[in-house]
Amino acid sequence: MSLLQIENLSLAIHGVPILKGVSLEVTPGRILGVIGESGSGKSITAFSAMRLLPNGTDCSGRITLAGQDILARSEAEMCAIRGRDVGMVFQEPMTALNPLKTIGAQVAETILIHEKVSKAQALERAAEALRRAELPQDRFPLSRYPHELSGGQRQRVVIAMAIALRPKLLIADEPTTALDVTTQAQILKLLKRLVVEDGMGLMLISHDLAVVADLADDLVIMRKGEVVEAGPAKSLFRTMKHPYSKALLEASGHVPDRAGEAADMSLLEVRKVVRDYVTHTHGWWGKTGHYRAVNEVSFEIRKGESLGLVGESGCGKSTLTRAILGLEEVQGGEILFDGQPVFTHHHANKAVRRRMQVVFQDPYGSFNPRWRVDRLVTEPFHLLDNPPKGAERDNAVAEALESVGLTADDRYKYIHEFSGGQRQRIAIARALIIKPDLIILDEAVSALDVSVRAQVLDLLAALSDRLGLTYLFISHDLSVVRSITDRVLVMKAGEIVEEGPTGAVFDAPKHDYTRQLVAAAPVLPADVVA
Structure with a gap:
């Protein structure tokens, strides 16, 4: 019936x-x-x-x-x-x-x-x-x-x-x-x-x-x-x-081809970082408290490496990301980028900041809908001491758009004229335009269809091989992290509870929390995948 x-x-x-x-x-x-x-x-x-x-x-x-x-x-x-x-x-x-x-x-x-x-x-x-x-x-x-x-x-x-x-x-x-x-x-x-x-x-x-x-x-x-x-x-x-x-x-289980190998030298070093937030008072005479979002986190990313960071909402991933980008100062520990501190005299080190860029989860929400694409992708120019102008600027925009599979003429359009996958390509072009060494991808493909997601992952792998980029890939989708990262960190309640080569961590997790994440991840039937 x-x-x-x-x-x-x-x-x-x-x-x-x-x-x-x-x-x-x-x-x-x-x-x-x-x-x-x-x-x-x-x-x-x-x-x-x-x-x-x-x-x-x-x-x-x-x-x-x-x-x-x-x-x-x-x-x-x-x-x-x-x-x-x-x-x-x-x-x-x-x-x-x-x-x-x-x-x-x-x-x-x-x-x-x-x-x-x-x-x-x-x-x-x-x-x-x-x-x-x-x-x-x-x-x-x-x-x-x-x-x-x-x-x-x-x-x-x-x-x-x-x-x-x-x-x-x-x-x-x-x-x-x-x-x-x-x-x-x-x-x-x-x-x-x-x-x-x-x-x-x-x-x-x-x-x-x-x-x-x-x-x-x-x-x-x-x-x-x-x-x-x-x-x-x-x-x-x-x-x-x-x-x-x-x-x-096929797209659901797609694994991009990656030829590049990580170098032996560290690009980013996070050493015992602590980040606290002040909590609200209760009542007129209540005392403020503190909430520790990141608790003595340490890890490193090597040049040319793709590192995954996984964990549930509220585990401290975004807080840690803001600290790495120099957007929030930490209360303890230090963050070094290519040997230089991210913060100097309580301010973000501009020389370091320009070597890092970020791609956000929602490409539409991270763009000003009133601006044309050429202005959107040149936003990172404010980090440069002498940003390009005129023909040099136009050439930089064209190069960035073409590197992600778009055309130079797309610079004249507005963001609402593109599909979700194309918007994410524009977000990647914006990250690439000042030629950074490290790109942080914060849930960059979680809202995309599986076929578009596969295309974006292929693009990221190709850019990494061609330009020698280093990635910090933050995601709650374990299949995505597994397909594109060399190593993975598992974060819970502000702490790194497990880390290691991606395949080893997912195939034989040691921490109970990692086992829970792996067990909860949706998977296709084994005989279908085979």
């Missing part, structure tokens, strides 16, 4: 075709994984099931939810269906939650909209929904605000909102993309438990095959608004026929 059935759905927005004859089915108690790259039509298919479509949309085909013809329902009827019969879990919990309302009020709001109950009753049921989402009231009071929670906890609040009325269908749109591997595993386990307990159907949308490999009962693979392959998950992995499906599978 079908819970959600989409038959031959075609959809156009202002005359532009988006979906072309899409058909899929979700049954009670089963999980359907919908896989595909950005722009493949995954999310718009899910939004169609809830009739959350923009103005100017034309639909044909048929969508039924628990026997109801969704396309024939009025907007008032759809408002009653959304939240009650079908719940939605969005990718970014912070934007899905109201920062001005407590978590209890936000979960209770769903109940109050659909049922005639008192506010006290709604809050009582909200507490139960949060408990089921593994946020018990004794540890997470209803009075908490979203900013007081971690990313994984916020995602649990969004899940609690979606299941508060025990809907028949739950749609989860990239619910774990920005989460650590252990938190990701916990969220996926939670979703599976809720499916079993409530007998609801789950449509799980993801761009990563490995994420849904062990979770989904059925799979649908989409490309450019069409379903290219579908079937039971266990058999589909072994019987894939479409070239796009095979390409996705």
Whole structure:
């Protein structure tokens, strides 16, 4: 018996075709994984099931939810269906939650909209929904605000909102993309438990095959608004026929070719670094405390080496990165770059700073959307004593863009005119333009599709070989770290708990925490990889 059935759905927005004859089915108690790259039509298919479509949309085909013809329902009827019969879990919990309302009020709001109950009753049921989402009231009071929670906890609040009325269908749109591997595993386990307990159907949308490999009962693979392959998950992995499906599978386990070798000399030395933060006072007369984010961390990076740094959110990775870049001074220890201190007289050493650059996780968020690409990529020129001007500047911009596979004419465009992968290439071009020795990549590929991620990793490997670059690769994706790093550091609670050659650490971890990270990482079925 079908819970959600989409038959031959075609959809156009202002005359532009988006979906072309899409058909899929979700049954009670089963999980359907919908896989595909950005722009493949995954999310718009899910939004169609809830009739959350923009103005100017034309639909044909048929969508039924628990026997109801969704396309024939009025907007008032759809408002009653959304939240009650079908719940939605969005990718970014912070934007899905109201920062001005407590978590209890936000979960209770769903109940109050659909049922005639008192506010006290709604809050009582909200507490139960949060408990089921593994946020018990004794540890997470209803009075908490979203900013007081971690990313994984916020995602649990969004899940609690979606299941508060025990809907028949739950749609989860990239619910774990920005989460650590252990938190990701916990969220996926939670979703599976809720499916079993409530007998609801789950449509799980993801761009990563490995994420849904062990979770989904059925799979649908989409490309450019069409379903290219579908079937039971266990058999589909072994019987894939479409070239796009095979390409996705190959990209999920892609390992770039790297020919360069690290030199014997150290480029960066971190010696017993300590970084404390002052905590807030409690009450008028309370004393301030201190929180130690980095505790006596020591390591080195050799010239030409690619070093990985892994750990969960809050372990101190970003704090350590800011210290290395000279953005935050440390309270203890020292950081030396090619023998020179990163800080001199409590200020960043400009001569050292210009030899390091960083590539951030969100390329769109790290750019000024009002600036053209030529101005964006030349931002690091402020570190130079005599920045190039005129024709010399134009040549530097063209060289940087062409080195990452873009064209010199792309300098005249704005950042919104590029895809996610192209934006990340521009971010790498910005890092390259002053010819640094060390590039810090802070979750630089975590938000990219697997095929685009493979292309960016190939680019980074090629640049390292050609230019002799050194990388500090920070990521929560262990498969990425394994594919492109020579050595890896594992960080927990501000300390390095394990380090060594990447393959040795991941194949035979010695620390319990490393074992937890490796065990939580999503992997494709062993026989498929083989």
